[in-house]
Amino acid sequence: QVQLQESGPGLVKPSQTLSLTCTVSGGSISSGGYYWSWIRQHPGKGLEWIGYIYYSGSTYYNPSLKSRVTISVDTSKNQFSLKLSSVTAADTAVYYCARGFGVVIPSFDYWGQGTLVTVSS
């Protein structure tokens, strides 16, 4: 059973960089075939896809966030990470990591429990 777990600071100051890591267990990122994803949910709101990375390092980002987002992968640790720069209060959200499957347009079948990140001074 694949499990994902987010980790990182729960509080980030405005203008700083939000950094989160997702640790995958029960499956290997380097085995390929999946898209390792970040999705966020603003408090009381809907979902917003941030981007995903393939084990090879290829990345795909939401155009609305692309200028501030970097997703990277560390196959040796079976982890992938999110960096979101120049954060504001509007970036306060629950951040989920998830596994995307599917050849053409991936769907997200395994999710982490989510971690709340608050942007505040």
Next chain:
Amino acid sequence: QSALTQPRSVSGSPGQSVTISCTGTSSDVGGYHYVSWYQQHPGKAPKLMIYDVSKRPSGVPDRFSGSKSGNTASLTISGLQAEDEADYYCCSFAGSYVFGTGTKVTVL
């Protein structure tokens, strides 16, 4: 792109059927054979219920079914059960993923 439009809430009694609509445009719902649906209980992560318009992942009851016509997708829950009470989000693609506004399903 704009969020897909879903009804704010739907309700039904146990055993009844409810249908949630998800309306987009020809650039997203209507343009791809791709719609997925997620169930989210309060304080929990979303759970995939339907993908590729009408496919069910392993373990999802066949009470859940998906369809699409033109720019509108639908999720039907047949034989409504208490544990189906949750928020449901549709998801499509238009060069980037776009999610729906969410629908709260209440079991009366």
